[in-house]
Amino acid sequence: MCIMRQPGNSRLFCVCTVDWLQSGRSWQAAGFSREVVRGLSRAFVVRVIRPTTFCFTLGRPQGWPPGSQGNGVMATVDRWLLPDGIEEVLPPEAARIEVARRQVLDLFQSWGYEFVVTPHIEYLESLLTGAGSDLDLRTFKVIDPQSGRQMGFRADITPQVARIDAHTLKREGPNRLCYAGSVLHAQPRALSSSRSPIQLGAELYGDASPSSDVEVISLMLAMLQLAEVPDVHMDLGHVGIYRGLARAAGLSGEVEQQLFDALQRKAIDEVIALTADLPQELASMLRALVDLCGGREVLDAARDRLAGAPAPVLAALDDLLAIADRLAIRFPQLPLYFDLGELRGYHYHTGVVFAVFVPGVGQSIAQGGRYDDIGADFGRARPATGFSTDLKTLVTLGQAEIVLPSGGIWVPDSTDAALWQRVCQLRSEGQRVVQALPGQQVSAAREADCDRQLIQHGEHWQVMPLAS
Numbered sequence: 218m219c220i221m222r223q224p225g226n227s228r229l230f231c232v233c234t235v236d237w238l239q240s241g242r243s244w245q246a247a248g249f250s251r252e253v254v255r256g257l258s259r260a261f262v263v264r265v266i267r268p269t270t271f272c273f274t275l276g277r278p279q280g281w282p283p284g285s286q287g288n289g290v291m292a293t294v295d296r297w298l299l300p301d302g303i304e305e306v307l308p309p310e311a312a313r314i315e316v317a318r319r320q321v322l323d324l325f326q327s328w329g330y331e332f333v334v335t336p337h338i339e340y341l342e343s344l345l346t347g348a349g350s351d352l353d354l355r356t357f358k359v360i361d362p363q364s365g366r367q368m369g370f371r372a373d374i375t376p377q378v379a380r381i382d383a384h385t386l387k388r389e390g391p392n393r394l395c396y397a398g399s400v401l402h403a404q405p406r407a408l409s410s411s412r413s414p415i416q417l418g419a420e421l422y423g424d425a426s427p428s429s430d431v432e433v434i435s436l437m438l439a440m441l442q443l444a445e446v447p448d449v450h451m452d453l454g455h456v457g458i459y460r461g462l463a464r465a466a467g468l469s470g471e472v473e474q475q476l477f478d479a480l481q482r483k484a485i486d487e488v489i490a491l492t493a494d495l496p497q498e499l500a501s502m503l504r505a506l507v508d509l510c511g512g513r514e515v516l517d518a519a520r521d522r523l524a525g526a527p528a529p530v531l532a533a534l535d536d537l538l539a540i541a542d543r544l545a546i547r548f549p550q551l552p553l554y555f556d557l558g559e560l561r562g563y564h565y566h567t568g569v570v571f572a573v574f575v576p577g578v579g580q581s582i583a584q585g586g587r588y589d590d591i592g593a594d595f596g597r598a599r600p601a602t603g604f605s606t607d608l609k610t611l612v613t614l615g616q617a618e619i620v621l622p623s624g625g626i627w628v629p630d631s632t633d634a635a636l637w638q639r640v641c642q643l644r645s646e647g648q649r650v651v652q653a654l655p656g657q658q659v660s661a662a663r664e665a666d667c668d669r670q671l672i673q674h675g676e677h678w679q680v681m682p683l684a685s
Contacts, residue, residue: 302405302412306609313619314415317612318397321417321440328436330395330419335377337399341367346376346594351564355402370401374416375605376591382422383595391423397608407580411609418585418605422592425600427539430569430587434540435547437583437604441573444615446582450552452572453541454559456586457533458523459506460567465527466492466499476503480558483507498525506558515555516541533568540569562586568602575614582610625649626680627662627670639671639678659684 479487492500568587585604592599
């Protein structure tokens with residue numbers, strides 16, 4: 218058994234085997250009283266890691282850790298224990314996130330992207346239109362008590378923004394939109410991931426050229442530079458390469474999915490078996506996707522090994538080459554990694570796919586791609602490309618100094634009209650002014666982070682340093 222705490226989280230994480238979980242002696246050997254065990258049984262949330270291993274999270278009950286005071290009964294835990302993967306953000310971290318949000322949205326605006334706000338909850342058929350089965354599995358669902366229809370809390374803002382472009386705004390030319398808001402996931406992306414990230418992103422509609430992909434990737438990298446996220450590297454791929462080869466091979470839906478899964482795992486033996494009955498040239502090209510991964514030289518190798526591919530595959534490769542060349546000009550120091558077998562979002566994306574990684578983080582910190590088909594589901598087909606990130610992750614990883622307002626002016630509790638006018642003047646100038654409540658003395662000013670005070674001199678109120 219292993220007990221640990223996630224950084225910044227009050228919950229405790231326990232990992233144990235099934236045998237350990239079922240053994241009362243094991244609980245006692247770990248120092249748990251029988252009362253504590255009964256309390257834990259009402260609090261833990263179990264997740265299967267392996268067939269014989271479980272992970273569960275628990276609050277810190279009375280009597281934890283073993284040997285502390287208390288009887289261990291967790292009758293009140295549910296009153297304050299947050300669901301697994303759901304966090305509250307406290308000062309000053311909440312202020313840092315808000316400052317970063319404003320800075321990033323200002324950056325997006327400087328590139329011509331307009332801000333939109335989408336609803337937190339919608340009718341399910343609208344929320345999931347064109348989004349694929351993955352989003353369905355990640356969406357919390359409820360019944361609307363007014364209409365009786367099923368509704369869902371948004372798990373991804375991207376499809377909502379696509380609907381705004383295709384169905385609401387109905388602009389003819391290119392359209393640039395951006396967004397920032399909380400989303401809710403029924404299932405986390407990874408074992409310790411948040412289920413309530415703050416999704417932030419930008420989308421460009423109405424242009425199918427690689428120039429649009431280059432623009433949104435460049436904006437994503439500019440965002441990471443603004444946050445000063447260190448040591449980033451980017452993965453680039455193109456789902457059109459595999460899709461074109463699979464269609465040329467005439468694969469059934471079942472075999473195409475099996476081959477897709479094998480390529481994601483780089484399982485060359487399975488790929489060979491699944492392509493054994495195909496024409497030799499097509500089989501060879503599909504198998505090549507397993508090891509067509511690495512630096513810029515991969516694109517040159519793909520030119521040779523996929524030379525006989527259908528026209529859509531060659532067009533996809535040309536697009537990827539054009540995007541890579543332009544990114545190399547704009548960001549010459551950026552490490553680029555290419556993986557032609559990387560099919561992230563295969564059932565959703567239609568073209569280039571990209572993701573940014575940093576050392577020490579086991580999943581992408583920003584990702585995106587082209588998804589030209591989604592507009593058709595809203596009655597108006599529109600080319601589309603964009604990216605998204607989690608704002609909380611961005612702030613955590615970024616090294617940019619986020620300056621928060623500090624200090625303030627303490628004002629006594631008074632009904633003096635001149636004092637009120639002075640307070641309004643100071644606030645209009647951007648000063649932070651905290652007025653005392655009845656019974657509060659100047660000594661409370663320090664707790665309110667005030668370093669100055671308003672003192673009356675004759676008919677005037679003047680700002681003076683707070684007495685130490």
